[in-house]
Amino acid sequence: MIKRILKNKLGLSGLLIVLFMSSLALLAPFIVKYEPISLNIEEALLPPGPEHLLGTDSLGRDLFSRIVYGARISLSVGFVAVGIAVIIGIILGSIAGFFGGIIDAVIMRFTDIMLCFPSFFLILSLVALLAKPSIYLIMVIIGLTSWMGPARLIRAEILSLKEENFILALKILKIPTPTIILKHLIPNALSPVLVNATLGIASAILVESSLSFLGLGVQPPTPSWGNILMEAKSTLGVAPWITFFPGLCILITVLGFNLLGEAIREELK
Amino acid sequence: MLRYIIKRLVNMVPLLIGISFVSFLVIHLAPGSPTSISLFNPKISLEAREKLNKLYGLDKPVHIQYFNWLKDILKFDFGYSLVDGRKVSSKILERLPVTLTINILSLLVIFFTAIPLGLYSGWKKGSFFDRFTTLFVFIGFATPSFWLALLSMQFLGVKLGWFPISGITSIDFEYFPWYKKALDFLWHISLPVLVASFGSLAGLSRYSREKFLEVLDKEYIRAAFAKGLPSSQIIYKHALKPVFLPVITILGLSVPGLLGGSVIFETIFSIPGMGRLFYEGVMMRDYPLIMGLLVIGAFLTLLGNFLADLAYTWADPRIKYSK
Numbered sequence: 295m296i297k298r299i300l301k302n303k304l305g306l307s308g309l310l311i312v313l314f315m316s317s318l319a320l321l322a323p324f325i326v327k328y329e330p331i332s333l334n335i336e337e338a339l340l341p342p343g344p345e346h347l348l349g350t351d352s353l354g355r356d357l358f359s360r361i362v363y364g365a366r367i368s369l370s371v372g373f374v375a376v377g378i379a380v381i382i383g384i385i386l387g388s389i390a391g392f393f394g395g396i397i398d399a400v401i402m403r404f405t406d407i408m409l410c411f412p413s414f415f416l417i418l419s420l421v422a423l424l425a426k427p428s429i430y431l432i433m434v435i436i437g438l439t440s441w442m443g444p445a446r447l448i449r450a451e452i453l454s455l456k457e458e459n460f461i462l463a464l465k466i467l468k469i470p471t472p473t474i475i476l477k478h479l480i481p482n483a484l485s486p487v488l489v490n491a492t493l494g495i496a497s498a499i500l501v502e503s504s505l506s507f508l509g510l511g512v513q514p515p516t517p518s519w520g521n522i523l524m525e526a527k528s529t530l531g532v533a534p535w536i537t538f539f540p541g542l543c544i545l546i547t548v549l550g551f552n553l554l555g556e557a558i559r560e561e562l563k
Numbered sequence: 564m565l566r567y568i569i570k571r572l573v574n575m576v577p578l579l580i581g582i583s584f585v586s587f588l589v590i591h592l593a594p595g596s597p598t599s600i601s602l603f604n605p606k607i608s609l610e611a612r613e614k615l616n617k618l619y620g621l622d623k624p625v626h627i628q629y630f631n632w633l634k635d636i637l638k639f640d641f642g643y644s645l646v647d648g649r650k651v652s653s654k655i656l657e658r659l660p661v662t663l664t665i666n667i668l669s670l671l672v673i674f675f676t677a678i679p680l681g682l683y684s685g686w687k688k689g690s691f692f693d694r695f696t697t698l699f700v701f702i703g704f705a706t707p708s709f710w711l712a713l714l715s716m717q718f719l720g721v722k723l724g725w726f727p728i729s730g731i732t733s734i735d736f737e738y739f740p741w742y743k744k745a746l747d748f749l750w751h752i753s754l755p756v757l758v759a760s761f762g763s764l765a766g767l768s769r770y771s772r773e774k775f776l777e778v779l780d781k782e783y784i785r786a787a788f789a790k791g792l793p794s795s796q797i798i799y800k801h802a803l804k805p806v807f808l809p810v811i812t813i814l815g816l817s818v819p820g821l822l823g824g825s826v827i828f829e830t831i832f833s834i835p836g837m838g839r840l841f842y843e844g845v846m847m848r849d850y851p852l853i854m855g856l857l858v859i860g861a862f863l864t865l866l867g868n869f870l871a872d873l874a875y876t877w878a879d880p881r882i883k884y885s886k
Binding site: 304403404406407408410411412413414415416418419420421422423496500503504507508510523526527530531534537538540541544545546547548549552553 | 577578581582585586589590701702704705706707708709710713714716717721818819820822823824826827830841842845846848853856857860861864865
């Protein structure tokens with residue numbers, strides 16, 4: 295499958311973008327020349343140039359360093375939040391699909407109810423009400439509000455898989471139910487979730503940056519693409535580059551995950 | 564048809580109860596009570612605080628609070644705002660029209676640009692136009708709406724001066740004749756509508772392209788081509804309807820996304836709508852207001868799905884009402 299994704303031009307570019315951004319995030323300390331939070335008022339609002347690749351912000355911090363460190367935040371929020379969502383989705387979806395009946399009805403009605411809420415409304419209220427926003431809290435909250443897709447997919451897969459002969463055979467062999475679910479049903483039901491998760495990372499990154507932009511996400515001075523944009527709002531007229539580059543990074547990263555997700559979907563067809 | 568509508572409405576009742584329960588739970592999970600925050604005078608005495616608790620019913624057990632609240636919202640009474648003491652329902656009602664207008668306009672923009680775009684690029688599959696729109700679609704999907712809002716504010720608003728960048732009316736709005744009022748309003752909300760529709764536009768045009776290609780591959784369409792019918796007739800008479808139907812559903816499903824997006828663009832463009840009200844409520848920990856808006860937001864989502872379903876059944880007689 296990986297080979298065929300590499301042959302798909304859009305999929306390959308998506309994969310390259312994701313790898314590039316991940317390596318930026320991982321190698322951040324070795325890439326940047328300046329500390330992302332070190333101030334230097336004398337060099338405030340410098341346009342992009344050889345010394346400061348992408349210019350500096352209103353406090354003289356190097357924008358390139360801040361963006362590279364911001365990649366760490368965005369990608370880790372994306373991966374962890376989706377990890378949480380997928381785990382919740384797998385647990386609820388497989389229980390609902392396997393046991394059916396009233397358990398299934400209750401879980402699926404709950405899923406329907408959660409899907410009725412505009413998710414950004416729900417996330418905002420949780421973020422603002424639960425505690426002071428921290429990056430971990432944001433990961434958990436995005437995860438807690440986006441498990442519905444994976445849960446539905448897993449349930450649907452398991453519903454069709456459990457009628458297959460190999461599962462019936464396992465039942466006849468008196469293999470314990472948890473083993474059947476964990477070892478045989480879930481691994482076979484995962485592929486559609488893979489697409490959903492890849493696209494989910496993209497939307498989690500968008501949600502985190504929107505939250506940080508509203509001042510309800512990652513708090514300054516820790517740089518995140520969203521809060522750099524929040525701070526850039528006041529200098530939009532004089533230093534448009536501070537607004538331009540972080541947004542472009544969000545766009546490219548999200549684009550990468552979306553392209554990759556679409557390519558995997560094409561392959562699974 | 565009437566029986567179908569009634570059935571659908573009855574089915575919505577347990578969902579609505581669930582929605583109210585989750586909204587209530589979300590707010591009451593929060594640590595700290597609304598009367599304890601700094602919004603009130605920090606020197607406030609314990610006695611006064613207890614009085615406040617009593618006033619808002621916060622001294623009663625949680626389940627009693629829930630049932631009282633539920634009884635009230637059935638009468639469209641969401642209690643009183645903790646910030647200014649005004650009725651939550653009237654606060655929401657005065658903000659709702661702006662948000663609905665912007666979102667309905669965005670839906671129209673999405674509908675009338677995305678579908679032709681998708682259909683045309685499907686028809687010219689593999690052409691330069693098709694590849695260009697595919698790229699545009701992916702970029703549109705990935706563009707953060709608040710970034711787009713900032714950029715359009717800066718370039719279309721400040722640099723070129725084509726559009727106003729905040730509020731929904733000019734200063735001298737009061738003295739305008741009615742047609743000028745309407746134009747002034749439209750002029751003010753053009754940037755927000757542009758920003759709100761941009762993201763969904765991409766998704767829908769991609770979707771209608773895919774659907775169109777699927778339909779073109781159907782045997783009855785291929786048979787029509789083989790018979791030598793003119794292609795315009797085949798498309799307008801036979802191929803378009805099966806594309807439009809699922810698109811209606813998608814539009815219905817895009818309501819929650821649009822509402823969530825309102826929070827962002829209404830905050831940026833300072834539009835006094837529901838999204839901004841929600842943001843203010845969250846910042847001030849205005850519990851009754853947040854609960855009310857969560858319920859209304861979810862209700863609008865349900866309504867969107869319901870209307871989409873109705874339109875679908877009306878347009879496609881094959882769907883049995885009994886289902």
